Each structure stands twice: as C-alpha cells, then as structure tokens.
Amino acid sequence: MQEENILEKREKLLLEAFDDKAFIKEVKNIRLELEEELMRFILFLKENLTSEQKIFENIESRIKSIQSFREKIYRKDYIKNWNVSDDIRENQKLIVENLPDFIGFRITCFFWQDEEKIYNLLKLYYEQKNLNDIVLNFDENRKQKNGHTINKLSGKYKQKYCFEIQIKSVMHNMWGEVEHKTIYKNRNYDATISNKKLITEEIFNILQASDKQLLCIFKEKYEEKQLLQALFYEKTKNIIGKKCKTDILAQHYNSYFSLFSSSADMDLVRQFVAFSLLEKDFCRKEVDLDDINSAIYELKEMIKAEFLEFNLKCLFYISEIVLKIDEYDSFLTYLSKYLFDQSGYDLEDEEEFEGEDVFDEDILEEQVDYKENILVLLDQKIGGRKSD
Known part of the structure; x- marks a missing residue:
C-alpha cells in the first residue's frame, strides 16, 4: 500500500x-x-x-x-x-x-x-x-x-x-501505424492476437511488393499525358465495351487520342479523370453545332460514305463521355467541323465559291482537293477508310 x-x-x-x-x-x-x-x-x-x-x-x-x-x-x-x-x-x-x-x-x-x-x-x-x-x-x-x-x-x-x-x-508508415495500434498498443485482451500478428505480417509482405511495383512504374517516367490517357481508359472501358459490343478497344482509344489531341481536348480528359477519382459527377461540355454551312455538311456525307461506320461509332461513344452529343449524326457534324478547324482551312473561303460557275474546273479541283486532304488526315488518325 x-x-x-x-x-x-x-x-x-x-x-x-x-x-x-x-x-x-x-x-x-x-x-x-x-x-x-x-x-x-x-x-x-x-x-x-x-x-x-x-x-x-x-x-x-x-x-x-x-x-x-x-x-x-x-x-x-x-x-x-x-x-x-x-x-x-x-x-x-x-x-x-x-x-x-x-x-x-x-x-x-x-x-x-x-x-x-x-x-x-x-x-x-x-x-x-x-x-x-x-x-x-x-x-x-x-x-x-x-x-x-x-x-x-x-x-x-x-x-x-x-x-x-x-x-x-x-506504405511503411501506414502499416506501422496500424500494427502499433492493433498489436502493441491494444488496450484490451485479445485471444486472436496471434492470428492478427500473422495477418499483419502478410500485409507487410504485400505492401513491400506493392511498393516495388509502384517504384517500377515510377521509374518508367510516364508523361502526364500518357497517365491521363491510361486513367481515362480505365475509367471508361466498361461503358465503351458494352456500347461497342467488344472489349478489343485499344485501336479505338488510340484513334480518339490521336484525333482529339489539342490542349482543350486534353483539359477535358483531365477534368473527367479528376472528377472520376474524386467520385464526383462530371458535367459534359456543350458543343456548338449552329451555323453549319454546306462545306461541313458535304464533308460529313463524304466521311459517312468513305469510312467504316463501326469505327466512327466507337469514336462517337468515346467522345460522348466528355461531350454533350447524344446522337451519332450530330457527332459526325461536330467531327466535320472539328476537322475543318484542325486543317487550317478557312470556312469563309468556302463561301467565296458559292455563286461561282460550278463548271469552272479550277474551282471544282480546289474544292475537291482540300476535302480529300481532310479525309486523308482523318484516315491517318483513325484508319478504317473503305478504299484502303
């Protein structure tokens, strides 16, 4: 006492x-x-x-x-x-x-x-x-x-x-905190303590293996763009697979990333990935399909005629993840306008052709050439042209 x-x-x-x-x-x-x-x-x-x-x-x-x-x-x-x-x-x-x-x-x-x-x-x-x-x-x-x-x-x-x-x-810190509190600082008698020690030891080995795998990935020095693309694929592949009715999707994702590669496109992908990781709802981007002129319409019809519909639809399904486009035909209109923008061809120049003598061979040849150039560009990006 x-x-x-x-x-x-x-x-x-x-x-x-x-x-x-x-x-x-x-x-x-x-x-x-x-x-x-x-x-x-x-x-x-x-x-x-x-x-x-x-x-x-x-x-x-x-x-x-x-x-x-x-x-x-x-x-x-x-x-x-x-x-x-x-x-x-x-x-x-x-x-x-x-x-x-x-x-x-x-x-x-x-x-x-x-x-x-x-x-x-x-x-x-x-x-x-x-x-x-x-x-x-x-x-x-x-x-x-x-x-x-x-x-x-x-x-x-x-x-x-x-x-x-x-x-x-x-990882060592995380494992150590759990082990310390559950094994060495557990205030209550625990008849299963031996089993818990075995389990925590197994977790230790798993975490060490995971740490080595993460290090290997880190050493590959992925660029941010590649990481974003990989995460975008992981977060969307199940949805796209069901719509395309195939799980062989690499070609279609490659086509999408090859075609939609501008900084604005990558910002959209980045935002989608960020929202997905935070488990928040993503608000798709509105697209402007007003004031579509005859050149865009004609290019759209050429694309529909010359490219495999399956490839185009896979591209559509991936695009509608981030773009507010819910109809295939609207997507083709958007794609045609996008291709015009990327080609550098000024649509205002197209209006100068209107009202001209359509039998003027020089004008006809110039109209055909720039559209063919855009189709060649699209084929290089996504493939699937029927004439190939």
Missing part, C-alpha cells in the same frame, strides 16, 4: 510538471527550432537524391501526449527509476533529458528502399557538422519487436532536450 501511494505521488508530480502551460510553451518553441534545423537537411536531401528518389518536403512532428507519457512512465519503469522531486522545474528537466521520444520528427519518402539512403545521408550531414547544438546517436538498435528494421535514431538538443527522428516511406 505504501509503495502504491509513493507511485501515485510520483505520477501526480510528473503529470503536473508535464502539463504546466509555461513548460508546454517552452517545448513547442524547442520543437520549432529543431524543425528549422531539420528543414535545412531536407534541402540537402533534395540536392543529393536522384529524380527517382522522392521525399515529402514537410517534416511531420509531434510532442508526446500526456496520456502516452503517463502510460510510458509505468511501462518503462520510469516512475520507479527516475529521481522525482517536489520541485516542478526539476521534474520538467528530468522529463526533457530522459524521455527519448519526448519530441518526435518523421521524414517521409515515397518508396521503402529510399529509407536507408536517407538515413545514411543524415549520418553524412551530421558528420559534416551541419546540425547546430544537436547530438545524434547512430549506434542504437534499429531492430523492432516484429523483427523488421526501422530507420530511426534518437538525439539531444542543446545537451538537454531529447527527441527522435524516424525515416519512413508512405
């Missing part, structure tokens, strides 16, 4: 010291100073990592919560081993000098394999004496209870304030 009373008194004194407003303000200022020092290391990292080794430029940081502090002083026997006094300032000094992870920092990278690289660069940066008033310990054990390596180290600032630095990839 006497020992319990002593421990309760020690706990009360430590918690009062920990929760003191002036002390909290002091620690927050120290945290900001340390963060400023470590941000200089982030700049060093950006200069020394390759383009394939990515980090998040903001450092995560935290001060240990009072609940976590209370649990740790018992779990680590600090409550018995620390020389707790009745002086609040002495107890605050005791906490900052002896609680290893009192202040915590995390440097986050994209990929698992880069953790060790960053750890070694931090060691180099430290050995070059670039950190002011900071002592780091690179000799401590990095093996966790689960058998995995964690790239972390402890330090001391101004010979007084203890802190810890962790270097983790996104």
